[in-house]
Each structure stands twice: as C-alpha cells, then as structure tokens.
Amino acid sequence: MSHRLGIIGYGGMATWHHKNSGRVEGLTCTAAYDISPERLKVARESGLDTYSTLDSFLENGDFDIVLVATPNNFHKELAVAAMNSGRHVVCEKPVAMSSAELQEMMDAAEKNRVIFTVHQNRRWDKDFLIVKKAIEDGLIGKPYTIESRVHGARGVIHGWRAYKVAGGGMILDWGVHLLDQIMFMIRERVVNVFARLHSIKTPEVDDYFKVILTFESGINAQVEVGTFCLKSLPRWYVNGDQGSIYINGWNADGGIIRTRDSVMEWQEEIVQTAAGPTRTMAPR
Amino acid sequence: MSHRLGIIGYGGMATWHHKNSGRVEGLTCTAAYDISPERLKVARESGLDTYSTLDSFLENGDFDIVLVATPNNFHKELAVAAMNSGRHVVCEKPVAMSSAELQEMMDAAEKNRVIFTVHQNRRWDKDFLIVKKAIEDGLIGKPYTIESRVHGARGVIHGWRAYKVAGGGMILDWGVHLLDQIMFMIRERVVNVFARLHSIKTPEVDDYFKVILTFESGINAQVEVGTFCLKSLPRWYVNGDQGSIYINGWNADGGIIRTRDSVMEWQEEIVQTAAGPTRTMAPR
Numbered sequence: 001m002s003h004r005l006g007i008i009g010y011g012g013m014a015t016w017h018h019k020n021s022g023r024v025e026g027l028t029c030t031a032a033y034d035i036s037p038e039r040l041k042v043a044r045e046s047g048l049d050t051y052s053t054l055d056s057f058l059e060n061g062d063f064d065i066v067l068v069a070t071p072n073n074f075h076k077e078l079a080v081a082a083m084n085s086g087r088h089v090v091c092e093k094p095v096a097m098s099s100a101e102l103q104e105m106m107d108a109a110e111k112n113r114v115i116f117t118v119h120q121n122r123r124w125d126k127d128f129l130i131v132k133k134a135i136e137d138g139l140i141g142k143p144y145t146i147e148s149r150v151h152g153a154r155g156v157i158h159g160w161r162a163y164k165v166a167g168g169g170m171i172l173d174w175g176v177h178l179l180d181q182i183m184f185m186i187r188e189r190v191v192n193v194f195a196r197l198h199s200i201k202t203p204e205v206d207d208y209f210k211v212i213l214t215f216e217s218g219i220n221a222q223v224e225v226g227t228f229c230l231k232s233l234p235r236w237y238v239n240g241d242q243g244s245i246y247i248n249g250w251n252a253d254g255g256i257i258r259t260r261d262s263v264m265e266w267q268e269e270i271v272q273t274a275a276g277p278t279r280t281m282a283p284r
Numbered sequence: 285m286s287h288r289l290g291i292i293g294y295g296g297m298a299t300w301h302h303k304n305s306g307r308v309e310g311l312t313c314t315a316a317y318d319i320s321p322e323r324l325k326v327a328r329e330s331g332l333d334t335y336s337t338l339d340s341f342l343e344n345g346d347f348d349i350v351l352v353a354t355p356n357n358f359h360k361e362l363a364v365a366a367m368n369s370g371r372h373v374v375c376e377k378p379v380a381m382s383s384a385e386l387q388e389m390m391d392a393a394e395k396n397r398v399i400f401t402v403h404q405n406r407r408w409d410k411d412f413l414i415v416k417k418a419i420e421d422g423l424i425g426k427p428y429t430i431e432s433r434v435h436g437a438r439g440v441i442h443g444w445r446a447y448k449v450a451g452g453g454m455i456l457d458w459g460v461h462l463l464d465q466i467m468f469m470i471r472e473r474v475v476n477v478f479a480r481l482h483s484i485k486t487p488e489v490d491d492y493f494k495v496i497l498t499f500e501s502g503i504n505a506q507v508e509v510g511t512f513c514l515k516s517l518p519r520w521y522v523n524g525d526q527g528s529i530y531i532n533g534w535n536a537d538g539g540i541i542r543t544r545d546s547v548m549e550w551q552e553e554i555v556q557t558a559a560g561p562t563r564t565m566a567p568r
Contacts, residue, residue, distance in 0.1 A: 144482045144492065145513075196498070198502070200525050201525075208429070210429075210504070228523065229429075229523050229528060230523070230541035230543060233518070233521065234515075239484075239492070239514070255515075273534040
C-alpha cells in the first residue's frame with residue numbers, strides 16, 4: 001500500500017516528521033502549506049511542492065493524508081477542511097482547544113469516512129515502555145499507585161506554551177502525553193479525577209498541575225508536571241503489592257525493588273532519629 | 285507552680301514520659317495504673333505508687349494531671365473517668381477511635397473545668413521545624429505545594445498498628461502527626477480534602493494513604509505514608525514561587541534551591557533523551 005503525505009504548518013515538528021517519513025515503507029511526503037514564505041522556502045528546498053493558501057493546497061496537492069502541525073488553536077479548522085477534502089488526517093497534540101472542537105473533528109471524520117488520529121509520540125518513550133512492560137509482566141504484582149512526574153525547566157517556558165490563546169500550559173503540553181500514557185497502560189474505566197493547577201511563572205496558563213485518576217479496580221495514578229519545581233523527583237514511581245518500580249530521569253535509569261521481609265510483629269523499641277522518635281518507619 | 289502526674293498504662297511511651305518528666309520544672313511523676321502486674325512492678329521499681337484498678341488509682345493517687353498512654357481504644361473511657369475525678373488529662377495520639385469519642389472527651393473537659401490535651405510530640409521534630417521556619421521566613425516566597433511523605437518499613441507493621449479494634453492503620457498512627465504538622469504550619473481554613481487509602485499488607489487497616497488538603501489561599505498540602513513503598517521519596521518537598529525546599533530523610537539533610545533563570549522565550553530546538561524528545565523539560 002502506498003500513501004502520500006501533505007503537511008500543514010512546516011515548522012519544527014513538520015521538519016522532524018518529513019525527515020522520518022522516509023523510514024516508513026510506502027509513505028512519501030509530497031507537499032506543504034504554510035503562511036510563512038521563509039518556511040515554504042525551506043520546504044521547497046527539501047523537495048516538496050509548496051502552497052501559500054489552504055485552498056490551493058487542498059485542491060491541487062497530490063496526497064491522501066494530511067499532517068496538521070500548526071499551533072494548537074488552528075488544528076480544528078485545518079483538520080476539518082482537510083477531511084472535507086477527502087483526506088485522512090494526523091493531527092499534532094494537543095488535538096484541540098476544547099472537547100467541543102474535538103467533537104467537530106470526529107464528526108468530520110465520520111461524515112467524510114476518513115481516518116482521523118492524533119500524534120501521540122510518547123507511547124514509544126523508553127521509560128514508559130519499561131514501566132508498562134514491568135507492570136504487564138506482573139513484576140510488582142498488582143499496582144496500587146502509579147506516579148508519573150516531570151519536574152524541571154527552572155520556570156523557563158517556550159513560545160506558545162506560555163499563552164492561553166495558543167492552547168498553552170503544562171496540562172495541554174505535557175499533560176496530554178502523560179495522561180495518555182496512563183490511559184494506554186491501565187485499560188480500566190476512570191471513576192474519579194482529582195486535579196489542581198497553579199500559575200506560578202506564567203500568568204495566563206498553568207505551569208504546575210497534579211492530576212490523580214482513580215481507576216475502577218482502585219489503582220490511583222498521579223500525573224504531576226511543574227516547570228518551577230526546582231528539585232526533580234523521579235520520573236516514574238509505581239507501587240504494587242509485591243514491589244516497587246522507579247525510574248529516575250531522562251536517562252531512564254531505575255530499578256525494581258522487592259522484599260520478603262513483610263511481617264506483622266510486636267517490637268517495643270523506639271528509634272531516635274534527627275527527625276524525631278519513630279517505631280514503624282525507623283530506618284532499617 | 286507545681287504539678288504531679290499520674291500515668292495510666294505504663295508501657296513504652298509512659299516509660300519515656302516518666303524518664304523525661306524530670307526535665308520539666310515543677311513536674312513530679314507520682315503514680316501509675318496498669319492492668320499488667322509485670323508493668324506495675326517496673327513502675328514500682330522506678331519509684332512510683334502503683335495501682336491495679338482504675339478506681340483506687342483515681343481515688344487514692346496523689347496527682348492533678350493524668351497521662352493516658354494505653355492502646356487507643358481505651359483512651360476515651362479512661363480520659364473521661366480521669367476528668368470526672370477532677371484531673372487535667374494529657375492523652376496519647378491518636379486521641380480517639382472516632383470524632384464522636386473525641387467530642388465526649390471535650391465535653392467532659394468542659395463539664396469538669398479541666399484542661400484536656402493531646403500529646404503531639406512531632407511538633408518539635410527537627411525536619412518539621414526547619415521547613416516551618418523556612419516558609420515563615422519567606423525563603424521560597426509563597427508556597428503552592430507542600431509534600432510531607434514517609435515511606436519505608438518494607439511492609440513491617442508493629443503490634444496494635446495492624447489491627448482495626450486497636451485503632452491501627454497508618455492514617456491513625458502517622459497521619460495524625462503529619463496532618464497535625466501541616467495544620468500547625470499553615471494557619472488557614474481547609475477548603476477541600478482528597479484522600480485515598482489502601483490495605484496492601486494489613487488486611488484490617490490502611491498501610492498506605494495519600495491525603496491532599498487544599499487551603500483557602502490555594503496551597504495544596506499532601507501527606508503520604510506507605511509501609512510498602514520500597515523506594516523512599518524525600519520526607520519533605522515544598523515548592524514556592526521563589527524556590528523549593530527539600531529534606532531527604534531521617535537525618536534531616538536537605539536544601540533550598542532558588543533560581544534567577546525564569547524566563548519565557550522561543551526556542552525551536554528539540555532535545556532527544558532516552559525518555560523521548562522534549563523541549564520544555566529538557567535537561568539543562
């Protein structure tokens with residue numbers, strides 16, 4: 001089977017997709033539409049047919065799939081137009097500015113009988129796949145808490161991510177990836193959602209959020225992102241009834257800890273630590 | 285001013301209090317009541333008048349303050365009896381098995397015009413005092429998240445802590461301390477409580493809990509205790525709009541991190557890490 005890809009918005013992500021499209025058998029990248037003459041020049045020099053208006057791109061372009069890689073607030077309009085022209089659509093994330101917009105996009109796909117999907121690249125991240133496989137293989141028994149966390153950036157936020165009009169904020173930037181990973185890993189119904197958002201350095205959008213999804217079987221999965229959390233806690237921390245998994249950071253280094261010590265016993269001795277006296281949680 | 289202390293329940297905590305009572309000016313420990321002849325022998329050898337019934341202890345004992353240091357399920361009955369005999373009462377934590385029991389105790393204090401209080405020893409823990417002072421001194425600006433966490437014990441639970449009848453479980457053992465520390469530190473009204481409890485190794489009671497208190501000004505304070513979380517995360521982690529505080533563990537070692545880097549800028553470059561491509565959160 002052979003497919004041809006046309007790209008709307010030839011920016012950073014589009015360039016990356018164009019470069020990688022050569023690795024997909026039967027896929028050829030043929031055309032690009034952008035409002036920026038500079039970006040169209042780059043696209044032309046990369047061997048693509050280029051278009052400076054949406055209409056000419058959709059009317060004359062030689063492709064059956066469209067990639068929408070513009071800022072988020074243009075996804076809906078462009079994806080719907082592409083689907084109405086009979087093309088399948090792959091859209092960058094966050095897919096839309098609201099669930100109402102997403103519904104319009106799904107309706108357009110159904111009406112035009114085309115495929116509509118979202119580029120969720122983080123389903124292939126090494127750290128995520130390690131955690132997913134360890135859970136699926138039962139290495140820590142039944143999980144009861146899953147924590148997925150990204151701290152860092154020292155308060156630095158780039159471009160559209162700081163602005164509401166462009167669909168910025170961490171819940172739309174990182175949140176859609178990390179929550180997607182959790183939903184992709186735990187195939188159960190979510191029965192409760194807890195969420196807290198803060199705007200510490202970016203007045204318009206959230207630069208910190210914590211979301212806890214409670215699943216049907218009782219698993220509590222937490223996703224936390226903070227661009228102004230200056231001490232990074234581990235990327236992943238999962239506790240199950242037979243052990244714990246942790247992955248520290250970007251190098252995907254970590255481990256699995258299990259123990260055979262679990263007992264209930266009586267012990268009178270209180271351990272004195274700098275943090276006060278303790279019995280149950282004394283360092284052992 | 286001079287006070288005399290009578291102890292009900294001469295176990296581990298009572299011994300510890302008796303030993304330390306000598307350091308309090310004007311306080312003398314005079315008497316003990318216990319149902320165990322062995323414990324009464326220890327008390328007698330430590331120089332106390334001993335009683336094997338509650339009635340004789342309250343009728344004949346020479347004290348104006350009573351310390352209740354029995355298992356939790358006897359606190360209410362004994363504290364009320366002591367207050368009805370006209371004595372002030374200090375009770376070990378968790379103070380009662382339910383808020384209804386606590387109300388009975390408070391009513392008895394009011395009726396008898398005596399002082400009733402709970403021994404919250406962890407208000408003097410070094411780690412807690414460091415965090416409290418750093419926040420009060422404004423070292424990290426306005427806090428937005430506070431995390432107080434105790435992991436450890438490898439699933440080992442001692443004595444009464446594993447049993448429901450005795451008021452066991454981590455929310456009653458550690459929770460009352462850690463939540464008390466938070467409430468003592470942030471003098472605001474709590475507007476929301478999120479709580480999740482799990483029973484992983486102790487079927488009758490919780491051996492894992494996470495509670496998030498949302499305060500009036502928007503601060504979210506999380507307390508988490510897990511006896512079967514095999515990788516310990518930091519004891520304290522506090523994020524404010526000017527920096528972060530962390531304290532690692534029982535040695536109360538940690539630090540404060542601040543930065544002057546906080547900017548909003550446009551940057552096209554995507555950083556490739558083992559955990560996938562990233563821009564906002566790339567390691568810098």
